[in-house]
Amino acid sequence: MRNPMAIIGLGIVLLFIFAGLTADWISPHDYDKADFTMARQVPSSTHWLGNDEIGRDLFSRLLHGARISLGIGLISVGIGVSVGAVMGIVSGYFGGAADLIIMRLVDIMLAFPSILLAIMMVAFLGPSLQNAMIAIGVLSIPVYARLVRSSTLSYKEEVFIEASRALGSNDFFILLRHIVPNVFAPIIVQSTLQVAASIQAAAALGFLGLGAPPDVPEWGNMLQKGRTYIFSAPHIVVFPGLATMFVVLGFSLLGDGLRDALDPRLK
C-alpha cells in the first residue's frame, strides 16, 4: 500500500492475466466467427467494442489476444532468462576470456537499435508466432546477461563467498547455493519490465506483418488489419492499441514497484 502506482500496475496485470486465462469462458462471442453483415460496426450493446473488418467481435478478439500476448511475454522472457542469466553468471563469476567473449557478444547484440534485430531475424527466418517469440527472446538475452553479470560481480567479492570457498566449496556449489539466489531479485524485477517490452515488440512485429498469422487475434495483427479502415472504422485500431498501452503500463508500474521493494540498490 506504500506504493499506490505499483498496486495499480498489479491490478492491471492481474486483470490482463485473468482475461487471457479465462477468454474462452468470458468472451461474449466466438472470437473467430466472421459476420460480414456486421463488418466494421461501431460499439453497441451486443458488441461492446464493435466489430472488425469482417464482422468479428472486437472485445472477444482482444480477450483472446491477451492470452497470445501473455504467452509471447512469458516465453520471450523465459528465453532471455535461461540464456542471458547463464551467460551473465559465467561471465561475471569466471571472468577472463569467458567474460571478454560474452560481453563482446552482448555488445554486438545491443549495437542493433531496439527492435531492428528482431525484424531482421523474423524477416530471414520467416514470419510466424514462434519465430517472433524467439526473436523477441533473443532481444532480451543481452539485457539479462549484463544485469546478472553486474550482480554476480558484486556478490562474488562478498565475505560469505570467501568463507564458503575457505570451507572447501567448489565453484558449482557456490554458484548454485550463493550467487543464483542473490541474483534472483534483480531477475524478477527485470522480467516484469521485460514482459512489457516483449509485448510492445510483439505488437510492433505484428503490425509489420512479421508476427502471428493474419487470422490470429494478436493485437499487433489487429492494428495492421485495422489500418486499412482507419478513416471509416477507427475503433478497430483504437482498442487494440489501448489494450497494448495499458498492459505495458501495468507491467512497467509493477516492475518499478518490485524494484523499490526487492532491491533498493537498483533505484
Place this chain on the structure above:
Amino acid sequence: MTTYVLRRLFLAIPVLIGVSFLVFWSIRWVPGDPAIAIAGELATPELIAKVREDMGLDQPILTQYSSYLWRTLQGDMGRSVRSGLPVSDEITTRLPRTLQLAFTSLILSALIGIPIGVFSATRPNSWFDGGTMTIALLGVSMPIFWLGLMLMILFAVLIPKWFGLPGPLLPPTGIGTWQHFVMPSVALAANSMAIQARMTRACMLEVLQQDYIRTARAKGQVEWKVVYNHALRNALLPIVTIVGLQFGTLIGGAVLTETVFAWPGIGRLLVDAIGYRDYPIIQGTVMVITLGFVLTNLIVDILYAYLNPRIRYN
C-alpha cells in the same frame, strides 16, 4: 582525451565487425538456398548459379565474409531483387529523408521534454508533476505506430469533422511540405519526449539536493537563477547524453513511423523489402541503420567524456 578516444574507437571495432558478420550471416537463416534467396524466387538457374559464383557461396564462410566486407566497404551491397538497382543507390536516396525526420523529432522531443522535466523537478509531487509524469509514463508505454494512427484519426478525421473542414487538417501520408512533417515527427518524438522528461526530472531532482544549491539559496539568489544557472547547467550533462543516445533510437523507431505515414525513408524501404523478400535490401538497410546507431553512440560517449573529464580519467 586522445587516449580515451582511441580506446573507445578500439573497443568499437570488434562491435562493428560483429554487427557486419551478423548481418552477413543472416541470409543463411533463410530456409533453403541462400543463392535463390538473394537472386529471387523467379530467377533463372543461370542467374542463381552466377549469384552463387559472385557471392562465393561455395567458399568457406570466412572467405565469403571477408569478400562481403570488402565489397561493402567499397559501397557495393549488391542489387535489389525487386528493382535491380544497386542497394547503395536505394539507401542513399532514402536515408536523408529518414535523417530529416529523426532530427526534427529529436529537436521537438528536446524542446518539449527537457523544459517539462525541469518544471516538474522544481515542483515535485505537485499536480503538474504528477500529471506530466503520468502522461510521460503513458507516452513510454504507448506503441509509436498506434500513436501515429491516433494522430491520423485526430487530424484527418475528427478535427475536419468538428470544424467542418473540406479535407484533412494535416496530410496523413506523403512528403513535400512542412505539414507532412508534423504527424510523423510528433509520433516519433513522443516516446523520446517522455523519456527525456522523466530523465531530466530525475537528474534535476538529484542536483537540486546538492549543498551548493542550498548555499545559493541561502545567499539570497533568486530561484530561477538557482534553477537555470546552477542546477540545470550541472544536470545538463547526463541530459545531453540521453538526448544524443535518443537519436540512434529514433532512427530505429523510424521503421514503424515511416510505415504508418508512408514516409519514403530507409525504414519504409526495409519494410517493403521484407514484403518482397528482397534480402539484399534488408541486409543493406539493417547494416546502415545499425552502423549509424553504433557511430552515434560512440560520438555521444566521446562528447560526454569531453564535457565531463571525470569519465575519461576513470
